[in-house]
Amino acid sequence: MRATMNAKELRNAYVSFFTEREHAYIPSSSLIPENDPTVLFTTAGMHPLVPYLLGQKHPAGKRLVNYQKCIRTGDIDEVGDATHLTFFEMLGNWSLGDYFKDGSIRMSYDLLTEVLKIPLDRLAVTAFEGDDDAPRDMETYGIWKDLGFRDDQIFFYGKKDNWWGPAGQTGPCGPDTEIFYDNGRPRCSPSCGPACKCGKYVEIWNNVFMEYNKNEDGSYSPLSQKNVDTGMGLERVLTMMNGAKSVYETELFMPTIAELERLSGKKYEDHIKDFRIIADHMRAATFILGDNMGIAPSKMDQGYILRRLIRRAIRYMRKLEIEENQLVNICKMIVDRYSDVYPELDKNKDFIFRNIAAEEEKFSKALDRGLRIADNMFRELGNEKIMSGELAFRLYDTFGFPIELTKELADERGISVDVKGFDDRFRKHQETSRAGAEHKFKGGLADSGDETTKLHTATHLLNAALRQVLSADIMQKGSNITPERLRFDFNFDRKMTPEEIQKVSDIVNDAIKAGIDVVCEEIPYEEAKKAGAIGVFEGKYEDIVKVYTIRGISKEMCGGPHVSNTKDIGGFRIQKEESSAAGVRRIKAVVGNF
16 A cells, blocks of 8 residues: 655655665755756756756766756646646656666665555556667666566657657757556556556656767767656655545645635635636745745746736636735745745745735736726627637737636626637647747757857856946846847846946956956855855755856856856847846846957
8 A cells, every 4th residue: 555645754755765875965946947048947856957967067976866846837728627737846866977777767666665655566667669769778678577567567658758858959868767656447448558648547757868969960879978867746646645636635735725715605626627726826926936036027037927827816816706815815825834845935925925915906907907898899799799719819818818707708798709719819829839938948958058158157247247336235036048148137126327237348348358267166055155155046055066256256156057268258248228027127138259
């Protein structure tokens, strides 16, 4: 019989298992990627480790373990079913050129069967079936067989199901083996297996074996450093271990759902999707606001996603007829539930509550305007008793009205809505958004090209110059680097003057012309702080950290990559200084030989 555990026990059991096997525990990184400019949020435990998966030496060694805060935004509109979450925790362990398939698989098996007490006959696994690029993974098959798995518990699939990466067009990649919990239901067909969507098999762990590099010509070559990257979703495993029907019927969500029942006077089972959306979105919003990067609701990037989550939760609160100004109380419950594991939530709670209250007030007014516009649209239809999909989408896109809300408003007036037309328009919108996201991701993880490396070092010089010109309290609040330019967000409550912009630019260019060596050293975290090194993500560093020093200018804890001498940057030019969010300014700049 499987063990039952609460979330805290599961986190501790996972970390303890691997630290006993010589893995160094590393704390959760920020939700805002430091080493990956191609995505808005940290989406997996491996994101903060990208430079080390690519070959850099990690200060903590070759074996690592942690639980990582993650945000995935591609399926926000799917939240409300039994499995989709916006925020989740990823349990992970890594081998950076140390053990490989045999060690990884056997440790995974031992944790599942000995610690979590899952019977062998309730497990199923998959392996890569092979193609022209890489052979059938018989090594993985042989290890699972040796551990006692029957042939009808081992399934072979192609790249779609059992291959990871590369993240961009080129880079590290390889086959994986996925581990599934078999809930005991009968197979829906003779071909039923882990790839089937019938619900019999639930994925609980993925072990990726990075053993290939995909080259620019599309070919694959063996990597000199072979890594293992694993990921186990805490919420999903918690659901399975406690026999819950969905992730929302666990300790992580039920207190919030109970409070929503109290506030609305309605039962969860009668409004499952509405309750789940609010609970999920407010948990995600609380963690984004509670991150030490200080992201606030805005019209761009992470702030836009945050605003969308909060406003969608407000819509569903209205639908449940919950009176206004209750979101802060929901956030307080989430902070209380998680702050012992993620103390930054308690540290930043005033920032969380202030922004939630302000956004709720702002959107309540926008929602009222939207309702008036919708009412005008219905009146203008005249004798036409059907609203076009285009008009319904306009209410969604401009005011955030879900199609369900528009249908309810239409029904009250005896008007139908062209839902198919809306779905077609919405699908085009999603395709456009995903294409944009894919373009954003196209550069790959931790682009270490020459131009990106120059820009990364330039952000250190820029940060130091801003602290010198504006205030010693200036801190990075976000960064995005592409091979073409850098974008740097920092805390400041007014527009910079032209004189200040010029002075900052001069300081950076003077440092570049001076040809100062960029020195990297690995030292204890506390020693780095005493030496005056600043940290972008305060409180998330390991015991041993990398400190990059540009003598007389900058000393920062950072994962790199960096040039070896400031003269390699060439030159620096600020293109734009603008507002990013309340109390946050943004600078866009380029480097080169001007």
